[in-house]
Amino acid sequence: MSGGVDSSVAALLLKRAGYDVVGVFMRNWTEPDAAGRCSAEEDFADVRRVAEAIGIPYYAVNLEAAYREKVFAYFLEEYRRGRTPNPDVMCNREIKFGDFIEEALKLGADFVAMGHYARVRREGGRVLLLRGVDAAKDQSYFLHQLSQAQLSRALFPIGALTKAEVRRIAREAGLATADKKDSTGICFIGERDFRQFLKTFLPAQPGEIVNVDDGRVLGRHEGLMYYTHGQRHGLGIGGGFGPGPWFVAEKDLVHNRLYVAAGRDHPALFATALLAEDVRWIAGAPPDRVFRATAKFRYRQPDRPVEVEVLDERRAFVRFEAPERAITPGQSVVFYDGEICLGGGVIDRVRRPYFEARRSAFGDVFDRVLL
CATH class of the missing domain: 2.40.30.10 (Translation factors)
Structure with missing residues (x-):
């Protein structure tokens, strides 16, 4: 249970279906953000309120060390290589359906259920991963690296529901998380400025911004790690350099150049x-x-x-x-x-x-x- 409405309703539905449900909260990152706020403490307080309302026991497990080793280290290494990582995929494979499942099994669990908008179907001795019914919320994209062993232990109680239905169920049950705002972004960055956060761990190396068509230098970038392919905003190129608007076309890590192209449809x-x-x-x-x-x-x-x-x-x-x-x-x-x-x-x-x-x-x- 993350402290959000999705996992709250997942627990509620399982309880209503007759399962013996135990709520478990993962502590993956507990450092406060730039405002001194630690969302992990607030989220666990919501888990406690929901678990007490549903009538299930609840625990917290600390997976910070594993998260830093398997997700955060990967995150930094990908940026060091000039790439744009996807930490949610790695977190699902290595933490939520890796270390966390191991912790759940120690508690005697048969299955691990989460509030993902996805479904599983068991047929012919295999487990299939299906899209969530709510196309706008489908999270199968982030679960695509799970194995048969991992999926065999997985339940997704809200996968056949829409987000609106999930919130309605939560309101009708009087759950404290019914109208809680969805979490967005990367958990360990929180409300921090992304560039300032990344600069804390990786030294920035400013360099040239170059027009991909003619090699003209149009400005200076703050560090290749801050930019991703197709990006338009944050380049700092004014309107005096031709047609624009400018988009990131490619990164040259050898010479530390950021190549940009004029126009959204540039080849x-x-x-x-x-x-x-x-x-x-x-x-x-x-x-x-x-x-x-x-x-x-x-x-x-x-x-x-x-x-x-x-x-x-x-x-x-x-x-x-x-x-x-x-x-x-x-x-x-x-x-x-x-x-x-x-x-x-x-x-x-x-x-x-x-x-x-x-x-x-x-x-x-x-x-x-x-x-």
């Missing part, structure tokens, strides 16, 4: 394929060596048709049916067959035809990130 922003690493399959194996599916390259993005070629146990090559904008190394590519989530991996390298056609102008500085 430098589009890719036709990607190489994924650390690929995991929900079923334990891919559907075939080469298969067609749909994919998401970021959360809440509409599905896109793709062809997937499995290269080896942990890598896949993904071709797009149509060019896709702002494909970002470090983010997740997640594959679907209708409502079934097949699995996915981390975007490692990207094929951008604009750079291929002009490779002589850029040399080999992008070889680590471009196909």
